[in-house]
Amino acid sequence: MPLPLTKGFGVAQIVISGFDDALLNRLRVRAIVSGRTLDAEVEAILRAAAELSADDKSTLLDQVAALAPARSREGGALQREERDR
Amino acid sequence: MTLLIDASVLLATVDAGPLRAAARALLTGGFDLVALDHAAWEIARIEHARKRRGECSEAAALATLDVLPHLCRWVATTPALVRRGVELAFELGVSPADGLWLAATESLDAQLVTADAALYQSTRNTAFDARIVTL
Numbered sequence: 001m002p003l004p005l006t007k008g009f010g011v012a013q014i015v016i017s018g019f020d021d022a023l024l025n026r027l028r029v030r031a032i033v034s035g036r037t038l039d040a041e042v043e044a045i046l047r048a049a050a051e052l053s054a055d056d057k058s059t060l061l062d063q064v065a066a067l068a069p070a071r072s073r074e075g076g077a078l079q080r081e082e083r084d085r
Numbered sequence: 086m087t088l089l090i091d092a093s094v095l096l097a098t099v100d101a102g103p104l105r106a107a108a109r110a111l112l113t114g115g116f117d118l119v120a121l122d123h124a125a126w127e128i129a130r131i132e133h134a135r136k137r138r139g140e141c142s143e144a145a146a147l148a149t150l151d152v153l154p155h156l157c158r159w160v161a162t163t164p165a166l167v168r169r170g171v172e173l174a175f176e177l178g179v180s181p182a183d184g185l186w187l188a189a190t191e192s193l194d195a196q197l198v199t200a201d202a203a204l205y206q207s208t209r210n211t212a213f214d215a216r217i218v219t220l
Contacts, residue, residue, distance in 0.1 A: 052155050054113035054114070054115070057112060057113050057155065058113055060152055061099055061109065063148070064099045064145070064148045064151075064152050065098075065099040065100075065101070067142065067144060067148050068099070068140070068142070068145035068149075074093075074096075074097065074100050074104060074200065075093040075094065075096030075097040075100055075102075075108075076097070076199070078092075078093070078096055078131045079091065079092045079127060079199075079200070079201045079204075080201055080202075080204070081131075082092070082127050082130055082131050082182075083127070083182040083183060083201075084180065
């Protein structure tokens with residue numbers, strides 16, 4: 001499965017169609033309780049949810065490793081070559 | 086204790102070599118891991134060179150860079166850090182890049198973890214002796 005490549009560096013927006021009013025109200029209350037704007041509250045929730053678990057990280061690294069054959073040199077040697085260049 | 090990890094450790098997580106398991110354990114072990122943004126640049130240059138030598142595809146090189154933001158916290162290189170790095174390079178006889186990482190280790194009051202044997206050896210019997218460990 002191809003990895004989702006990072007694209008674009010602009011200010012991103014997410015538009016969710018048909019967003020549930022009750023959920024929106026719950027988010028508004030949560031934002032008030034935490035002293036944040038609604039946008040900031042939603043961003044904080046998404047930021048926390050976007051953190052990868054240890055298993056997620058392992059899966060991601062397996063996918064990256066599978067894209068390339070075995071390296072001819074290891075990380076330490078590659079870093080040394082880069083720094084001594 | 087904050088653990089500062091360099092490009093060699095990040096690369097070891099996708100290497101097929103013997104350090105892969107140790108690097109993976111470090112990255113998934115719940116440690117407070119931080120990397121200097123300079124590592125992303127080093128890895129970018131390494132991956133670009135690998136692609137140029139035909140050792141990997143463009144997609145593989147870019148995927149290696151894509152995964153980096155997810156692996157640890159990142160801190161920015163500052164002119165003050167660079168200045169201290171060069172000072173340490175003069176003092177210890179290491180490269181400016183190595184000096185930069187030593188400066189970051191000092192600045193973050195961290196332990197530097199590396200898979201770079203030359204970096205490790207160059208800091209034996211210095212003030213950084215106990216601050217640098219190898220995978």
